[in-house]
Amino acid sequence: MNASSRTAPSAKPPLDDKPPPLCEGTPGYVNLDHAATTPALVVVKQAVEAALPYYGGVHRGSGLPSELSTELYQRCRLEVLQFLGGDALRHVVVFGRNTTDLINVLSHSIAFEPGDVVLVTGLEHHSNDLPWRRVARVVRVEADAQGGLSEDAVEACLKRHQGRVRLLAVTGASNVTGYMPDIGLLADLAHRYGAKIFVDAAQLVAHRSLRLVTGERELDFVAFSGHKMYAPFGSGALVGARESFEQRPPFASGGGTVSVVTPDRQSWLNAPHRQEAGTPNLLGAVALARACRALTSLDLRVVAERERTLTRRALRGLRAIPGLTLYGSPDLELRRDRVGIVPFNLQGVEHGEVAEALALDHGIGVRSGCFCAQPLVTRLLGRPELSSLEYLALTRSLRNQPDGRMPGMVRASLGLCTSEEDIDRLCRALAEIAADPRPSRRRDERRRQRRAEIARLIMGVFAP
Numbered sequence: 001m002n003a004s005s006r007t008a009p010s011a012k013p014p015l016d017d018k019p020p021p022l023c024e025g026t027p028g029y030v031n032l033d034h035a036a037t038t039p040a041l042v043v044v045k046q047a048v049e050a051a052l053p054y055y056g057g058v059h060r061g062s063g064l065p066s067e068l069s070t071e072l073y074q075r076c077r078l079e080v081l082q083f084l085g086g087d088a089l090r091h092v093v094v095f096g097r098n099t100t101d102l103i104n105v106l107s108h109s110i111a112f113e114p115g116d117v118v119l120v121t122g123l124e125h126h127s128n129d130l131p132w133r134r135v136a137r138v139v140r141v142e143a144d145a146q147g148g149l150s151e152d153a154v155e156a157c158l159k160r161h162q163g164r165v166r167l168l169a170v171t172g173a174s175n176v177t178g179y180m181p182d183i184g185l186l187a188d189l190a191h192r193y194g195a196k197i198f199v200d201a202a203q204l205v206a207h208r209s210l211r212l213v214t215g216e217r218e219l220d221f222v223a224f225s226g227h228k229m230y231a232p233f234g235s236g237a238l239v240g241a242r243e244s245f246e247q248r249p250p251f252a253s254g255g256g257t258v259s260v261v262t263p264d265r266q267s268w269l270n271a272p273h274r275q276e277a278g279t280p281n282l283l284g285a286v287a288l289a290r291a292c293r294a295l296t297s298l299d300l301r302v303v304a305e306r307e308r309t310l311t312r313r314a315l316r317g318l319r320a321i322p323g324l325t326l327y328g329s330p331d332l333e334l335r336r337d338r339v340g341i342v343p344f345n346l347q348g349v350e351h352g353e354v355a356e357a358l359a360l361d362h363g364i365g366v367r368s369g370c371f372c373a374q375p376l377v378t379r380l381l382g383r384p385e386l387s388s389l390e391y392l393a394l395t396r397s398l399r400n401q402p403d404g405r406m407p408g409m410v411r412a413s414l415g416l417c418t419s420e421e422d423i424d425r426l427c428r429a430l431a432e433i434a435a436d437p438r439p440s441r442r443r444d445e446r447r448r449q450r451r452a453e454i455a456r457l458i459m460g461v462f463a464p
């Protein structure tokens with residue numbers, strides 16, 4: 001179901017040394033921020049360009065573009081289902097803007113009763129935590145000090161709240177540490193205690209194969225975003241059993257969600273239409289579906305092995321830098337699989353400063369901060385939970401300082417086209433920053449150059 005259960009020999013040709021080409025327009029720039037967003041695959045761009053001349057209103061017209069677009073949209077759902085090994089008779093694909101959007105859709109699709117519990121883990125992105133707080137009682141299974149998750153702790157929690165837990169909401173891979181919970185085992189546990197499982201696969205699907213059904217096991221709900229899997233066209237997909245989406249009125253209502261409307265009544269369409277208010281993002285769906293197909297055509301075991309090799313290289317290189325602290329599992333050999341995400345801090349240099357130095361002085365893009373996962377980052381930093389007074393003081397001070405920064409860390413995240421040279425450049429750059437953390441004399445000038453370059457590129461976007 002996750003990488004650990006994917007060891008069967010593959011009939012696919014091995015991935016050669018050349019990863020599939022990407023649309024990247026910044027020569028010399030090293031992108032180590034794939035966990036935030038990925039560039040587009042060239043084949044994704046080509047698919048969008050091929051669909052564009054025929055773009056019409058899905059379910060909204062009788063002309064050729066509209067009819068074609070309606071069929072194409074349906075085809076996109078099938079591609080997504082195939083990508084996850086779903087069953088077109090039982091499963092439904094709901095398209096939305098991104099994983100966050102779709103978790104909100106899902107949270108309003110489940111008919112929670114008062115007192116129902118959603119179990120979340122301490123590894124979650126805010127998007128797989130906050131939406132549940134609005135619809136159910138959220139109980140948290142904490143991460144351990146390295147950001148790992150104990151299945152025993154999950155089981156203890158399921159037992160403690162037995163009969164009340166409707167859903168276990170868990171990430172497929174942490175966006176902070178790359179840690180991959182054993183999704184198969186967690187699905188078994190959730191089901192044993194009468195709960196369903198939702199997997200936030202945003203950080204997983206571009207790195208490892210994920211199947212909805214493996215033998216007797218089934219994941220109830222899975223969601224992921226196009227912009228983290230080389231299809232950044234504003235779409236994401238949520239997949240689950242059809243009947244799960246037909247219990248409640250939709251999260252967003254409007255055109256496309258209803259069959260009959262009178263001045264005071266309306267009847268909702270079946271899924272997935274009920275969940276997709278407004279004219280659908282056909283081109284986003286095309287991009288997502290084409291990326292699914294492209295990833296399916298790769299041998300993801302080879303992709304994973306290459307990513308692990310590069311991650312080990314990064315971990316070894318960074319560990320050797322004086323004053324650098326790595327977060328997450330101390331297992332630098334990756335005996336337990338994880339996706340290529342490496343979080344760290346440099347002693348005496350604020351995380352945002354490190355990210356800026358990497359960007360301006362070394363041409364390397366990373367992300368710094370809390371990565372929309374404040375509970376996990378706080379835990380990894382070893383900081384105590386805030387008291388109510390501290391919480392109030394902090395929220396007040398940050399409200400008055402738009403650029404006020406929370407304690408955080410720096411994150412390098414790998415993608416399909418990351419190379420050994422990219423990793424070595426990161427290590428060399430960090431060694432230099434560690435040796436002399438003062439902003440370089442040319443920093444201001446480089447910032448100005450950066451602003452000018454951005455202005456020129458934006459002009460280029462609107463020039464034709």
Ligand code: ALA
Binds near residue numbers: 036
């Ligand atoms: N959730 C994305 C990240 O981790 C945006 O950067």
